[in-house]
Amino acid sequence: MIPTLSYAAAAARAPLAPYRFERREPRDKDVVIEILFCGVCHSDLHTVRDEWGKGSYPIVPGHEIVGRVTRVGKDVKKFKAGDLAGVGCMVDSCRECANCKDDLEQFCMKGATFTYAGKDRHDDTPTQGGYSSQIVVDEAFVLSISDKLDLAAVAPLLCAGITTYSPLKHWKVGKGSKVGVVGLGGLGHMALKLAHAFGATVVQFTTSESKRADALRLGADEVVLSNDEAQMQAHAGTFDFILDTVSAPHDVNAFLQMIKRDGTMVLVGVPDVPPTIPAGSLIFGRKSLAGSLIGGIAETQEMLDFCAEHGIVSDIEKIDIKDINEAYERMLKSDVKYRFVIDMASLNKAA
Structure with a gap:
């Protein structure tokens, strides 16, 4: 032993x-x-x-x-x-x-x-x-x-790396994709870096204006305050893919409204209070809500090699x-x- x-x-x-x-x-x-x-x-x-x-x-x-x-x-x-x-x-x-x-x-x-x-x-x-x-x-x-x-x-x-890399790869995020990231923590900051490296246009959702500069530094092309109705409405129905990294209870439906027809939102955080999802949030627009695990x-190994190649x-x-x-x-x-x-x-x- x-x-x-x-x-x-x-x-x-x-x-x-x-x-x-x-x-x-x-x-x-x-x-x-x-x-x-x-x-x-x-x-x-x-x-x-x-x-x-x-x-x-x-x-x-x-x-x-x-x-x-x-x-x-x-x-x-x-x-x-x-x-x-x-x-x-x-x-x-x-x-x-x-x-x-x-x-x-x-x-x-x-x-x-x-x-x-x-x-x-x-x-x-x-x-x-x-x-x-x-x-x-x-x-x-x-x-x-x-x-x-x-x-x-x-x-x-x-x-944190593979948890965010896997859904980005599985849902074929890349050049031409408009991607939203919800949450700027251990998972969210890796999602920003990786989505940017994949060639997507990346938008960070946050409730804090103080996080704007860091989000832009990490790879966001734009930052949207999710508690600002006007900013949210300006992007409604325009996202191909949203990765939700938040583990605290929050309104998932607000972000489902951001997805375009046939778009996908993926959860990788696990809030201790399950979200309530009205069927209409998915039916109108044939939207998908999914989850992903590491x-x-x-x-x-592919992710580690990708990060080594891109300095991430x-x-x-x-x-x-x-x-x-x-x-x-x-x-x-x-x-x-x-x-x-x-x-x-x-x-x-x-x-």
């Missing part, structure tokens, strides 16, 4: 604190990764505070992982010691169902094995995430990381792991531009 340092939640309302546990010795197809950086996702906070009903403690969160390979199993073909590598939201799936065979492991019909708060498919032990010194993952779920970009800023691509491993990373604030509880409170107040990333070199000092 591999002794591992980490920060974990011991209970739903407990602050994260140093925790020692053991990772498995690498199986024949496993890759052992020393974790260099780990992004902080809102999902981490939801999970450790048991807001999604997944509580099985202790929980080591973290699924935006970038590191360096230290060991590999005897049958590993894609990685060797010294390689840069990443791990996202999943570490396994059944690999046999129709969705897995279509490279859509996130929709595994038997349930994907998530990086933390999951169960290992081989021995039923709990999976533990990236707020830790190392991780052991089957090579089929390990991503190659380019050395062209700031590794800390690459980490959030493993969740992406499969092949698409995640997340805007981050780097923190030491001892400051993670404060970072959670700041995240609740949207007091970060736009993603916290833990420098895991700080773990030895903190643990």
Whole structure:
């Protein structure tokens, strides 16, 4: 077994604190990764505070992982010691169902094995995430990381990046598309960068005039105040595609009115209060309302390669792991531009 340092939640309302546990010795197809950086996702906070009903403690969160390979199993073909590598939201799936065979492991019909708060498919032990010194993952779920970009800023691509890249790609956003982005946070700022890189005309919806300059810097061609009726009406019925990244309750119908005939609005945020959608909002204009969940491993690698080619990373604030509880409170107040990333070199000092 591999002794591992980490920060974990011991209970739903407990602050994260140093925790020692053991990772498995690498199986024949496993890759052992020393974790260099780990992004902080809102999902981490939801999970450790048991807001999604997944509580099985202790929980080591973290699924935006970038590191360096230290060991590999005897049958590993894609990685060797010294390689840069990443791990996202999943570490396994059944690999046999129709969705897995279509490279859509996130929709595994038997349930994907998530990086933390999951169960290992081989021995039923709990999976533990990236707020830790190392991780052991089957090579089929390990991503190659380019050395062209700031590794800390690459980490959030493993969740925020693929969560926004996948729907943009699936709904064929590109040159000639008019795209709206709702929400300017960890997900929204990546949606702006990626939609712009895809060649679309991108409009940022916000309720705050103070966000205009940042939205334009990140790739928006225009900024619309969604609480200004005149500005909204000026764009009504003109969007091919809208990506809604907001996880707080809000009026989805207001944005459905922005979509043109046969347009699509996709939700990637999960508000704790379900939206109410009058049928007429969809029927009049043959509009579609859809959802999207991260992406499969092949698409995640495609996204990482695309970002390396176009110089795209997340805007981050780097923190030491001892400051993670404060970072959670700041995240609740949207007091970060736009993603916290833990420098895991700080773990030895903190643990």
